[in-house]
Amino acid sequence: MGAPAARFSPAGGLATAMRWLSRSRKKYGMEWWIMIAGVLVIALVVTMTVFPHLFTGYDPSDQNAGGQMKAPSADHIMGTDNLSRDVWARMVYGARTILGVAIAAALVSALVGIPLGLLSGFAGGLFDRVLSLIMDSVYSFPGLILAIAFAAMLGPGVINITLAVAVVYIPTYFRLVRGQTLSIKEEVYVEAARAIGARRGTILGRYVFPNVIATVVVVLSLNIADAILTEAALSYIGLGLPAGLPDWGMDLSMGKKFLPSGVWWMITFPGLMIMLLALGFTMLGEGLAEILNPRLLER
């Protein structure tokens, strides 16, 4: 396939998207529905983030919501915690923190990793070799440990946590994009472009980049899922977030203390939310992967 058109119009883009959506529904059975399921979950959580008052009337920090550690009931569908806060409210408001950090981290990773990958793949030579070696080394680190190290050093704070999580995934994008760049570089149409004198920037921007986008979107989705789990893990072990923000990971670590007394609702719901959100992005990513390019994921 040749270089796609460099011009987009919003209406045209929307129409193309709608057509593509209905074509893919007929073509792919299960994968399409999985992707849609993922999208729905994500949409739900995003709505929670933007319009929390639609979901709950309680304030997550209100320590007088109604009784300490009450089991789930009609009043409090997920019960209350040890500081008498409504758990469901903390779930709703906690969505912001975790989703915000995860998405921001993924975007930062992508914004750093992708250009570096493009450059490295395109430039080649010593620069490429050295950068690849560094990236491979970082990639071999168990991700969580790297994130812990960064979070420990940077100290508490939303931005710091975002950076800590972001660092872990930079090599993922780097390797992905570099690999694609290397193979596209050899394609005939790039040679042809060079032959007619196209500048390097043009080649990168018009030929290499658009072909890489499809893969990147899939990886981004799966990346966000992973970032959600990493962020939750960091706050579970107590790294990085100020105590005021409602956060699912932190709620889990609080709930842990009361587990032996049989207080099950303080741990069940936060964990469930983390899992569902991660699942949502995973399903979106995997569904997209099957649809955009069936060869991408081995079946």
Added chain:
Amino acid sequence: MRSSEKTILEVQDLSIAYPISIGVVRAVEGVSFTLDDGEALGLVGESGCGKSTLGLSILKLQRPPGRVTGGRIMYRGTDILGMNDRGLLRMRGQKIAMIFQNPLTSLNPLFTVEKHFLETIHFHDQSMPRDKAIAAVGKMLETLGIERKLLKEYPHQLSGGMRQRIMIGLALIMNPDIIIADEPTTSLDVIVEAGFTELLLELRRVYKLSIILITHNLGLVAEIADRIAVMYAGRLMEVASTEEIFARPLHPYTQGLIACVPNIQADQKELVTMPGSPPDLVEPPPGCRFAPRCPKVMPICRQQTPPLLDHAPGHSAACWLYGERPASAGLETTAAARPTGAVGGEG
């Protein structure tokens, strides 16, 4: 084909189909032939004509989703297709054995040569003690011209010719009646192929084997086979003795095949080819499947499928050129053995 007392394998009106997403591929349609004791039958045709599928189905090993949709395969009077699992396991490798095209990929890379043999022996004869089994294997290797020390080697350490001999050995170790050879020399070079041919003929004599040789190599089949069945697009086009096929081919497809073989002695300026390609087996054309490519095609060819009938003693063809009048009275048989002067198959 008429079956006689010497017939050990009879395929009757066999059809095999593969359901795929866009339809059903009719890989084999209404194929019937017989194999006599001690006979070598060559099954020839171009790639994709269904001969391999047919060969595999004799052991009920056609690759899923392939399914037999009709017909019977009679081995010494029992229908293989009706056998239960135990019967099939007993038959495979012990009564009817198979050798395959690529000896490297047909051997388990993690098993030594010895292990391949011992496993086969073990599953057919639990009672044989290990030392007896090893002795039997040793003898087999000797017959095949393989050194005993190679028993401990792994497949990737051996040469192509060696591996093919091991394949033969594995097929013969339990003394079967019939060997089905599916493109046995396609992946071998010419010199190794010559050695293989010699070996096979010798083994046939010593072990009194019957052979079904599936190949697209006319030279190979000329050397080994007593009779030849020509297949095209899932159907049999012509069946006759080797001499007859080469001397007096009746079916235009057979004629074309033979003409395609370059003759090193004749003063040939150009290679002969047959124009066109095999038909789509999901929507096969009505009538004779060769009609679109046939140089002698007639209107009836595109409308009705010609039956496989005898047009000369022991020589049948499925072609409207020869009308509906078989040389001997009666239509193609599917089951009944008929005592006739013209015998259906002979060495």
Added chain:
Amino acid sequence: MRHLASYVLTRFLLAIPMVFIMLTIIFVVLRIMPGDPVSAMLGDRAPLRVINEKKHTLGLDKPIAAQYVDYLGQLVRLDLGDSMIFKQKVSQPIIEKLPATIELTLFGLLASLAIGVPLGAAAARRRRSGGDFGIRLYANVVYCIPVFWLGLLFQLVFGVLLGWFPISGRTSPRLEASTFSWSGFYIVDTLKIGNLAAFGDVMWHLVLPALTLGVVLSGIFVRLTRANMLDVLKSDYILAARARGVPERRVVYNHGLRNALIPIVTMLGLQFSLLLAGAILTESTFSWPGMGRLLVERIYLRDYPVIQGVIVVYTLLVSVMSLLVDLLYAAIDPRVKY
């Protein structure tokens, strides 16, 4: 055997650049970061003189390049330095806690294989059926379960509600410490002195944590096994084995699975990495006295030398495991030349 030795050496030498880079990265992350550890430790109000003295003692006032050289020099001598908070060498708590982490991680790996491989093989055999779909669904969902949440759930159900398993520690408190003094690997120690009751106790405590890790990480093995099996079952040698009359079960397991497992070995290294990470969280959840908990503890206490030391040890563990996996692969696949 000579060939094998040189293969090992080559692989070892090849691993060095990467380990070197990783150690440098650790240094960079832990030193060139905003924030002054000494002020943090001594408090803002400490007099400047005291802070500077402390920095000097710790060697933190030298130029970065010099600090880097010191760091490398120490590592080569296998000296991880001294704790900033307690009077101990960094290596001391690490050596104490390392066996606990390794035991947990290894059993977690075993658990994930024990769950993942059979499920993957079962899925391959039942291709495109309901069972296959269910197993694949399991594999995809399972990785999204936060490992610490699963640990808590297991504790809740099997520990608190059903009371079948303990929910914290490696052993029951009533067992004598001397039982475990030999290697620190409780499994080994209890067997060595023949104390089967203690052995049982140790195993009993391992069940929930190992299962937690095992379940979450089984997904990848399910997918891998299934994919490899499907591939392998299409092979010619499978067909040839069937044609020789080998029964189906044996074909699938002895011919099929054995070949399918080989690529899985190459994944063991990556999985070990993930397991180590997951173990940190699991140790937290189950109060397991391993390096993960040590790390978290010392982060609170801002004991930077220990933090650095732990991370260095994790790095080395990963590299060693990687090397071992390569060797294992060469050993089980006769086609690999060395």
